[in-house]
Amino acid sequence: MTPIIAVSNLSKTYASGFQALKRINLEIRRGEIFALLGPNGAGKTTLISIVCGIVNPSEGEVLVDGRDIAAHYRAVRSMIGLVPQELTTDAFESVWATTSFSRGLFGRPPNPAHIQKVLRDLSLWEKKDNRVMTLSGGMKRRLLIAKALSHEPQILFLDEPTAGVDVELRKDMWNIVRALRDSGVTIILTTHYIEEAEEMADRVGVIAKGELLLVEGKEALMRKLGRKQLTLQLRERLAEVPASLAKYKLELGAEGNTLVYTYDTQAERTGITALLDEMGGAGIGFVDLHTDQSSLEDIFVDLVRKTR
Amino acid sequence: MNLHAVRAIYHFEMARAWRTLMQSIVSPVLSTSLYFIVFGAAIGTRITEIEGVSYGAFIVPGLVMLSLLTQSISNASFGIYFPRFTGTIYELLSAPVSPLEIVLGYVGAAATKSVILGLIILATAGLFVPLRIEHPVWMIVFLVLTAFAFSLFGFIIGIWADGFEKLQVIPLLLITPLTFLGGTFYSVNMLPPFWQAVSMFNPVVYLVSGFRWSFYELADVNVGLSVAATFGFLGLCLAAVWWIFRTGYRLKT
Incomplete structure (x- = not known):
């Protein structure tokens, strides 16, 4: 089966001279939960930012569903949802408005029924008319997921989704991610919580200092190196x-x-x-x-x- | 074309204007009314008319242009700077939208707000002085083109700025002086010859002059030059925006 994401010889050197990625080769399988593990500054966010179109690569190629991310940016980006690491939200908008905005931005016609379903699934329906600034940190995190899911993506990037989140909410988040995978969404998760990868991932990649050290099925990895x-x-x-x-x-x-x-x-x-x-x-x-x-x-x- | 995205950005920006009604509409209208009181009523008693037009009516096109320029820049620069400041720009950069669609959404909304404001100021002016519009189509053309061109300029400032202070620098230190010295409250022909010549280097003179011509057929410069200056500025701004998106300047690393 063609991988849903294929990264070849991808490198990134920032203007400061810092080399964030060094010739990364990686394939993500359709429908899997892939956990990208690495310490802070390893290159996880840079990698997903390139795939999502936020950062320009220095060299290399990224194909999503067989299409180049630059040449076919419309088709590619409409397949992808991104939940960023930081809680970046439109503080003055309502939950409903900001989620609907995301759907439109990604080229989908208004669909109040879908927005309602997403907000209900993420336990945000009761807050739909509240301004984002009134939400708790955990709710804001769920709102970012709602925004990323508003256009029904086939691939979801979760960049440190449970950073700074309490244990109960973290477990809720894991359930949400599993439900998404069951609905056919491919999930790429970056984390430095090993527990998170161990709990959820089908395969694990370990990145450090911009180099991909290994990619293995979680069970195989534990058998092999455990x-x-x-x-x-x-x-x-x-x-x-x-x-x-x-x-x-x-x-x-x-x-x-x-x-x-x-x-x-x-x-x-x-x-x-x-x-x-x-x-x-x-x-x-x-x-x-x-x-x-x-x-x-x-x-x-x-x-x-x-x-x- | 991703029209859903254009509509989403446009509505999002327009919603912000309604949410901040005091700042977006009421405040500029109040300032304009104060200009009428100070310049129209106080100075107007000494300068009764200019080339057959009462002083109060004469300054109306300049006042509309003053608000149009400052508000277009302010709306558009804030519109794109705020997502950069809060970090929500990630969503725009990762969305399937082209630079043209982004510009249409942000600049279109900023220009719409400015045009609405310009029309409200005109209506307000109608309460103070008798208004006459000789060329209503040209008046709308100047209004829309200027709003769009300066909203593009504001968009560029919003991309360039890396702090709220920088957002204010160009409007305060460049646009406001140029507008005040651009024949907003007087005819350039009233100046001594030297300052008339200097004024010809001020682009705002051409905008105010063209706009005033559409009202009273009074112009400091040929109306063709005014149209050319407006299109020229629009072209410069479009080129700058094209370069920004081509290089990813201040947007992408």
């Missing part, structure tokens, strides 16, 4: 790891009463059975055990650290 650890609570303290168990590269806890075994989740044999057998043979008993898998956050931190 470490798993078996922690054994020992019956009796050990002074050191016996030489007979050296091949397992065990870590002995500070107080000598835990042993931690790190193993490869993709290996055919994890070595756990053999380890337990040999521990039994060496007379080392345990009273409890548990396993831990590294989170996307651990993976992300590792990757970004390597670029420093």
